[in-house]
Ligand SMILES: C[C@@](CO)(OP(=O)(O)O)[C@H](O)COP(=O)(O)OP(=O)(O)OC[C@H]1O[C@@H](n2ccc(N)nc2=O)[C@H](O)[C@@H]1O
Protein backbone atom coordinates (compact mmCIF):
# COMPACT_ATOMS: atom_id res chain seq x y z
CA UNK A 1 0.00 0.00 0.00
CA UNK A 2 1.32 3.45 -0.88
CA UNK A 3 0.74 5.96 1.85
CA UNK A 4 -0.67 9.36 0.92
CA UNK A 5 1.36 12.34 2.05
CA UNK A 6 -0.39 14.57 4.58
CA UNK A 7 0.67 17.69 2.65
CA UNK A 8 0.41 19.44 0.25
CA UNK A 9 -3.26 19.53 -0.69
CA UNK A 10 -4.54 18.07 2.58
CA UNK A 11 -7.14 19.57 4.85
CA UNK A 12 -6.55 18.90 8.54
CA UNK A 13 -9.26 19.15 11.20
CA UNK A 14 -8.93 18.73 14.98
CA UNK A 15 -11.83 17.41 17.03
CA UNK A 16 -12.19 16.91 20.79
CA UNK A 17 -13.22 14.05 23.07
CA UNK A 18 -16.17 14.48 25.43
CA UNK A 19 -17.25 13.60 28.91
CA UNK A 20 -20.92 13.42 29.94
CA UNK A 21 -21.17 15.55 33.10
CA UNK A 22 -24.65 14.19 33.58
CA UNK A 23 -26.27 11.33 31.70
CA UNK A 24 -29.92 10.55 32.43
CA UNK A 25 -31.30 7.61 30.45
CA UNK A 26 -35.02 7.04 29.78
CA UNK A 27 -36.59 3.65 29.07
CA UNK A 28 -35.70 1.67 25.94
CA UNK A 29 -37.71 2.97 22.97
CA UNK A 30 -39.36 0.72 20.35
CA UNK A 31 -36.49 1.56 17.93
CA UNK A 32 -33.92 0.25 20.43
CA UNK A 33 -32.56 3.69 21.40
CA UNK A 34 -33.09 5.49 24.72
CA UNK A 35 -34.16 9.10 25.21
CA UNK A 36 -31.43 10.98 27.01
CA UNK A 37 -30.98 14.14 28.99
CA UNK A 38 -27.27 14.76 29.04
CA UNK A 39 -24.72 17.53 29.40
CA UNK A 40 -21.61 17.13 27.29
CA UNK A 41 -18.31 18.86 27.91
CA UNK A 42 -15.59 18.84 25.22
CA UNK A 43 -12.16 18.13 26.73
CA UNK A 44 -8.60 18.67 25.53
CA UNK A 45 -7.86 15.21 24.17
CA UNK A 46 -7.97 15.51 20.39
CA UNK A 47 -7.85 13.48 17.22
CA UNK A 48 -6.62 15.06 13.99
CA UNK A 49 -7.97 14.02 10.61
CA UNK A 50 -6.20 14.93 7.36
CA UNK A 51 -7.95 14.28 4.07
CA UNK A 52 -6.20 14.21 0.68
CA UNK A 53 -7.54 13.30 -2.76
CA UNK A 54 -6.34 9.77 -3.59
CA UNK A 55 -7.01 7.07 -6.15
CA UNK A 56 -8.65 4.72 -3.64
CA UNK A 57 -10.31 4.97 -0.22
CA UNK A 58 -7.60 4.61 2.38
CA UNK A 59 -7.21 5.05 6.15
CA UNK A 60 -3.76 5.80 7.56
CA UNK A 61 -3.88 5.59 11.36
CA UNK A 62 -1.13 7.19 13.44
CA UNK A 63 -0.75 8.24 17.07
CA UNK A 64 -1.29 6.72 20.52
CA UNK A 65 -4.26 4.47 19.73
CA UNK A 66 -3.63 3.91 15.98
CA UNK A 67 -3.62 0.11 16.27
CA UNK A 68 -7.15 -0.02 17.72
CA UNK A 69 -9.27 1.48 14.93
CA UNK A 70 -10.68 -0.15 11.80
CA UNK A 71 -8.96 0.83 8.54
CA UNK A 72 -11.73 -0.36 6.21
CA UNK A 73 -15.12 1.11 5.30
CA UNK A 74 -16.33 0.60 8.89
CA UNK A 75 -14.15 3.47 10.05
CA UNK A 76 -16.50 6.27 11.06
CA UNK A 77 -14.34 8.90 9.31
CA UNK A 78 -14.63 6.96 6.02
CA UNK A 79 -18.38 6.57 6.51
CA UNK A 80 -18.66 10.31 7.09
CA UNK A 81 -16.59 11.20 4.01
CA UNK A 82 -18.53 8.77 1.78
CA UNK A 83 -21.80 10.23 3.04
CA UNK A 84 -20.73 13.74 2.01
CA UNK A 85 -19.45 12.49 -1.38
CA UNK A 86 -22.73 10.70 -2.03
CA UNK A 87 -25.00 13.58 -0.98
CA UNK A 88 -23.12 16.20 -3.04
CA UNK A 89 -22.25 13.95 -6.01
CA UNK A 90 -18.51 14.22 -5.54
CA UNK A 91 -16.81 11.48 -7.58
CA UNK A 92 -13.52 11.39 -5.66
CA UNK A 93 -11.79 9.08 -3.22
CA UNK A 94 -9.73 10.11 -0.25
CA UNK A 95 -6.80 9.09 1.83
CA UNK A 96 -7.75 9.82 5.45
CA UNK A 97 -4.96 10.10 7.96
CA UNK A 98 -6.20 9.75 11.55
CA UNK A 99 -3.91 10.87 14.34
CA UNK A 100 -5.62 8.98 17.15
CA UNK A 101 -5.11 10.38 20.64
CA UNK A 102 -8.64 9.78 22.01
CA UNK A 103 -9.01 6.38 23.72
CA UNK A 104 -10.94 3.87 21.56
CA UNK A 105 -14.26 2.40 22.80
CA UNK A 106 -13.67 4.38 26.00
CA UNK A 107 -16.92 6.35 26.34
CA UNK A 108 -15.20 9.53 25.11
CA UNK A 109 -16.75 9.54 21.62
CA UNK A 110 -13.46 9.28 19.73
CA UNK A 111 -15.05 7.63 16.69
CA UNK A 112 -17.70 10.35 16.70
CA UNK A 113 -14.99 13.03 16.87
CA UNK A 114 -13.32 11.47 13.81
CA UNK A 115 -16.63 11.40 11.93
CA UNK A 116 -17.33 15.05 12.82
CA UNK A 117 -13.80 16.04 11.77
CA UNK A 118 -14.15 14.17 8.47
CA UNK A 119 -17.44 15.97 7.69
CA UNK A 120 -15.80 19.35 8.21
CA UNK A 121 -12.62 18.37 6.33
CA UNK A 122 -14.62 17.17 3.30
CA UNK A 123 -16.72 20.34 3.33
CA UNK A 124 -13.50 22.37 3.19
CA UNK A 125 -11.64 20.15 0.67
CA UNK A 126 -14.55 20.06 -1.77
CA UNK A 127 -15.54 23.70 -1.19
CA UNK A 128 -19.16 22.83 -0.40
CA UNK A 129 -19.79 25.73 1.99
CA UNK A 130 -22.09 23.69 4.23
CA UNK A 131 -23.87 25.45 7.08
CA UNK A 132 -23.39 24.26 10.67
CA UNK A 133 -26.96 22.90 10.82
CA UNK A 134 -26.46 20.94 7.57
CA UNK A 135 -23.31 19.39 9.05
CA UNK A 136 -25.17 18.61 12.30
CA UNK A 137 -27.97 16.89 10.38
CA UNK A 138 -25.47 14.69 8.50
CA UNK A 139 -23.65 14.04 11.79
CA UNK A 140 -26.77 12.72 13.52
CA UNK A 141 -27.26 10.11 10.77
CA UNK A 142 -23.78 8.73 11.55
CA UNK A 143 -24.31 8.36 15.33
CA UNK A 144 -26.06 9.94 18.30
CA UNK A 145 -22.79 11.41 19.62
CA UNK A 146 -21.48 12.83 16.31
CA UNK A 147 -23.16 16.30 16.40
CA UNK A 148 -21.54 17.26 19.73
CA UNK A 149 -17.85 17.28 18.67
CA UNK A 150 -18.80 19.68 15.86
CA UNK A 151 -20.11 22.11 18.47
CA UNK A 152 -17.75 21.51 21.40
CA UNK A 153 -17.88 23.63 24.57
CA UNK A 154 -20.66 22.59 26.92
CA UNK A 155 -24.02 21.51 25.51
CA UNK A 156 -27.19 19.83 26.61
CA UNK A 157 -28.20 16.77 24.57
CA UNK A 158 -31.74 15.43 24.24
CA UNK A 159 -33.48 12.92 21.97
CA UNK A 160 -30.87 10.22 21.27
CA UNK A 161 -28.29 12.74 22.51
CA UNK A 162 -28.12 14.31 19.05
CA UNK A 163 -30.38 17.35 19.68
CA UNK A 164 -28.11 19.99 21.15
CA UNK A 165 -28.84 23.17 23.07
CA UNK A 166 -26.35 25.65 24.52
CA UNK A 167 -25.57 25.67 28.23
CA UNK A 168 -24.60 28.75 30.24
CA UNK A 169 -21.23 28.04 31.78
CA UNK A 170 -18.09 29.74 32.97
CA UNK A 171 -14.64 28.62 34.01
CA UNK A 172 -12.23 25.87 33.06
CA UNK A 173 -12.33 22.45 34.70
CA UNK A 174 -9.38 20.11 35.26
CA UNK A 175 -9.84 16.41 34.63
CA UNK A 176 -7.92 13.18 35.04
CA UNK A 177 -9.07 10.33 32.78
CA UNK A 178 -8.25 6.77 33.81
CA UNK A 179 -8.06 4.65 30.66
CA UNK A 180 -8.72 0.90 30.60
CA UNK A 181 -6.84 -1.51 28.39
CA UNK A 182 -10.07 -3.13 27.11
CA UNK A 183 -13.01 -1.13 25.74
CA UNK A 184 -16.72 -1.53 26.49
CA UNK A 185 -19.34 -1.80 23.75
CA UNK A 186 -21.92 1.00 23.93
CA UNK A 187 -24.90 -1.24 22.92
CA UNK A 188 -23.82 -3.84 25.52
CA UNK A 189 -23.81 -1.21 28.29
CA UNK A 190 -27.28 0.11 27.32
CA UNK A 191 -28.54 -3.52 27.23
CA UNK A 192 -27.09 -4.15 30.69
CA UNK A 193 -28.78 -0.98 31.95
CA UNK A 194 -32.14 -2.33 30.64
CA UNK A 195 -31.48 -5.75 32.20
CA UNK A 196 -30.71 -4.26 35.62
CA UNK A 197 -33.81 -2.05 35.42
CA UNK A 198 -35.98 -5.05 34.48
CA UNK A 199 -34.59 -6.96 37.48
CA UNK A 200 -35.52 -4.17 39.89
CA UNK A 201 -38.73 -3.17 38.09
CA UNK A 202 -37.46 0.42 37.94
CA UNK A 203 -38.15 0.78 34.20
CA UNK A 204 -41.91 1.08 34.74
CA UNK A 205 -43.31 4.59 35.24
CA UNK A 206 -39.90 6.11 34.78
CA UNK A 207 -40.09 9.92 34.59
CA UNK A 208 -38.80 11.71 31.50
CA UNK A 209 -35.02 12.13 31.87
CA UNK A 210 -34.02 15.62 32.96
CA UNK A 211 -30.77 17.38 33.73
CA UNK A 212 -30.55 18.48 37.39
CA UNK A 213 -30.66 22.14 38.47
CA UNK A 214 -27.60 21.42 40.67
CA UNK A 215 -25.47 20.58 37.64
CA UNK A 216 -26.68 23.59 35.63
CA UNK A 217 -26.03 25.84 38.64
CA UNK A 218 -22.52 24.45 39.10
CA UNK A 219 -21.70 25.15 35.43
CA UNK A 220 -23.21 28.63 35.58
CA UNK A 221 -21.08 29.54 38.59
CA UNK A 222 -17.96 27.69 37.36
CA UNK A 223 -17.66 26.03 40.78
CA UNK A 224 -15.67 22.77 40.54
CA UNK A 225 -16.70 21.59 44.02
CA UNK A 226 -20.39 21.93 43.16
CA UNK A 227 -19.80 20.31 39.76
CA UNK A 228 -17.95 17.39 41.37
CA UNK A 229 -20.93 16.77 43.65
CA UNK A 230 -23.44 17.01 40.78
CA UNK A 231 -21.76 14.56 38.34
CA UNK A 232 -24.17 11.71 37.53
CA UNK A 233 -24.34 8.84 35.05
CA UNK A 234 -27.34 6.46 34.80
CA UNK A 235 -25.14 4.02 32.80
CA UNK A 236 -22.67 3.72 35.65
CA UNK A 237 -24.38 0.76 37.43
CA UNK A 238 -24.38 -1.11 34.10
CA UNK A 239 -20.70 -0.35 33.48
CA UNK A 240 -19.85 -1.44 37.05
CA UNK A 241 -21.90 -4.61 36.59
CA UNK A 242 -19.94 -5.54 33.42
CA UNK A 243 -16.61 -4.31 34.83
CA UNK A 244 -16.56 -4.42 38.68
CA UNK A 245 -12.93 -3.20 38.67
CA UNK A 246 -14.18 0.23 37.51
CA UNK A 247 -15.95 0.82 40.83
CA UNK A 248 -12.72 0.13 42.69
CA UNK A 249 -10.96 2.60 40.39
CA UNK A 250 -13.66 5.28 40.85
CA UNK A 251 -13.63 4.85 44.65
CA UNK A 252 -9.82 5.04 44.75
CA UNK A 253 -9.76 8.31 42.80
CA UNK A 254 -12.34 9.89 45.10
CA UNK A 255 -10.40 8.68 48.15
CA UNK A 256 -7.23 10.25 46.67
CA UNK A 257 -8.97 13.65 46.64
CA UNK A 258 -10.93 14.00 43.38
CA UNK A 259 -13.92 16.35 43.68
CA UNK A 260 -15.98 13.74 41.88
CA UNK A 261 -15.47 10.55 39.89
CA UNK A 262 -17.74 9.16 37.20
CA UNK A 263 -17.73 6.61 34.39
CA UNK A 264 -17.49 8.58 31.14
CA UNK A 265 -20.56 7.78 29.00
CA UNK A 266 -20.76 4.02 28.50
CA UNK A 267 -17.22 3.62 29.87
CA UNK A 268 -14.84 2.12 30.67
CA UNK A 269 -12.90 5.40 31.01
CA UNK A 270 -13.35 6.88 34.50
CA UNK A 271 -13.31 10.68 34.67
CA UNK A 272 -12.12 12.48 37.81
CA UNK A 273 -12.75 16.18 38.37
CA UNK A 274 -10.08 18.04 40.32
CA UNK A 275 -9.80 21.49 41.87
CA UNK A 276 -6.87 22.78 39.78
CA UNK A 277 -4.11 21.86 37.35
CA UNK A 278 -1.81 21.05 40.33
CA UNK A 279 -4.48 18.86 41.93
CA UNK A 280 -4.83 16.93 38.66
CA UNK A 281 -1.07 16.26 38.69
CA UNK A 282 -1.25 15.02 42.31
CA UNK A 283 -4.21 12.77 41.57
CA UNK A 284 -2.46 11.30 38.51
CA UNK A 285 0.57 10.43 40.65
CA UNK A 286 -1.60 8.72 43.31
CA UNK A 287 -3.62 6.79 40.74
CA UNK A 288 -0.50 5.71 38.85
CA UNK A 289 0.98 4.37 42.09
CA UNK A 290 -2.23 2.41 42.79
CA UNK A 291 -1.82 0.68 39.40
CA UNK A 292 -5.56 0.31 38.77
CA UNK A 293 -5.70 1.33 35.10
CA UNK A 294 -3.66 1.16 31.91
CA UNK A 295 -3.09 4.85 31.35
CA UNK A 296 -3.84 8.27 32.86
CA UNK A 297 -4.50 11.39 30.81
CA UNK A 298 -4.97 14.92 32.11
CA UNK A 299 -7.18 17.33 30.20
CA UNK A 300 -9.14 20.53 30.62
CA UNK A 301 -12.60 21.46 29.50
CA UNK A 302 -14.48 22.99 27.91
CA UNK A 303 -12.58 23.31 24.61
CA UNK A 304 -13.70 24.25 21.09
CA UNK A 305 -15.41 21.87 18.72
CA UNK A 306 -14.01 20.57 15.42
CA UNK A 307 -11.97 23.20 13.57
CA UNK A 308 -9.69 23.37 10.56
CA UNK A 309 -6.01 23.55 11.55
CA UNK A 310 -4.43 23.20 8.13
CA UNK A 311 -5.63 23.72 4.58
CA UNK A 312 -3.97 24.26 1.19
CA UNK A 313 -3.53 27.87 0.08
CA UNK A 314 -6.08 28.88 -2.52
C1 LIG B 1 -23.30 6.42 25.73
C2 LIG B 1 -23.00 7.68 24.95
C3 LIG B 1 -23.27 8.90 25.85
O1 LIG B 1 -22.91 10.12 25.22
O2 LIG B 1 -21.67 7.84 24.50
P1 LIG B 1 -20.39 6.81 24.45
O3 LIG B 1 -20.17 6.29 25.82
O4 LIG B 1 -20.70 5.71 23.49
O5 LIG B 1 -19.25 7.65 23.98
C4 LIG B 1 -23.93 7.78 23.68
O6 LIG B 1 -25.29 7.72 24.05
C5 LIG B 1 -23.63 6.76 22.62
O7 LIG B 1 -23.73 7.39 21.39
P2 LIG B 1 -23.14 6.68 20.05
O8 LIG B 1 -21.92 5.92 20.39
O9 LIG B 1 -23.07 7.73 19.00
O10 LIG B 1 -24.29 5.65 19.76
P3 LIG B 1 -25.00 5.23 18.37
O11 LIG B 1 -23.93 4.84 17.41
O12 LIG B 1 -26.00 6.24 17.96
O13 LIG B 1 -25.78 3.94 18.87
C6 LIG B 1 -25.11 2.74 19.22
C7 LIG B 1 -26.04 1.93 20.08
O14 LIG B 1 -26.11 2.51 21.41
C8 LIG B 1 -27.42 2.41 21.94
N1 LIG B 1 -27.96 3.77 22.16
C9 LIG B 1 -27.29 4.87 21.73
C10 LIG B 1 -27.79 6.14 21.99
C11 LIG B 1 -29.01 6.24 22.69
N2 LIG B 1 -29.56 7.43 22.95
N3 LIG B 1 -29.66 5.14 23.10
C12 LIG B 1 -29.13 3.91 22.87
O15 LIG B 1 -29.74 2.91 23.28
C13 LIG B 1 -28.23 1.63 20.92
O16 LIG B 1 -28.13 0.27 21.28
C14 LIG B 1 -27.49 1.88 19.61
O17 LIG B 1 -27.68 0.84 18.68
Ligand SMILES: Nc1ncnc2c1ncn2[C@@H]1O[C@H](COP(=O)(O)OP(=O)(O)O)[C@@H](O)[C@H]1O
Nearest residue numbers: 069075076104105106107108109110111112114
Ligand atom coordinates in the same frame (compact mmCIF):
# COMPACT_ATOMS: atom_id res chain seq x y z
N1 LIG C 1 -12.35 6.43 13.64
C1 LIG C 1 -12.67 5.62 14.64
N2 LIG C 1 -12.11 5.79 15.86
C2 LIG C 1 -12.47 4.98 16.89
N3 LIG C 1 -13.31 3.95 16.81
C3 LIG C 1 -13.89 3.74 15.62
C4 LIG C 1 -13.59 4.55 14.50
N4 LIG C 1 -14.32 4.11 13.49
C5 LIG C 1 -15.01 3.06 13.95
N5 LIG C 1 -14.76 2.82 15.22
C6 LIG C 1 -15.38 1.75 16.04
O1 LIG C 1 -16.33 2.38 16.93
C7 LIG C 1 -16.32 1.75 18.20
C8 LIG C 1 -16.59 2.82 19.26
O2 LIG C 1 -15.46 3.63 19.35
P1 LIG C 1 -15.36 5.03 20.12
O3 LIG C 1 -16.14 6.07 19.43
O4 LIG C 1 -13.91 5.26 20.31
O5 LIG C 1 -15.96 4.69 21.55
P2 LIG C 1 -17.22 5.13 22.41
O6 LIG C 1 -18.46 4.85 21.59
O7 LIG C 1 -17.13 4.29 23.63
O8 LIG C 1 -17.05 6.58 22.71
C9 LIG C 1 -14.96 1.06 18.35
O9 LIG C 1 -15.15 -0.25 18.80
C10 LIG C 1 -14.35 1.06 16.94
O10 LIG C 1 -14.15 -0.24 16.42
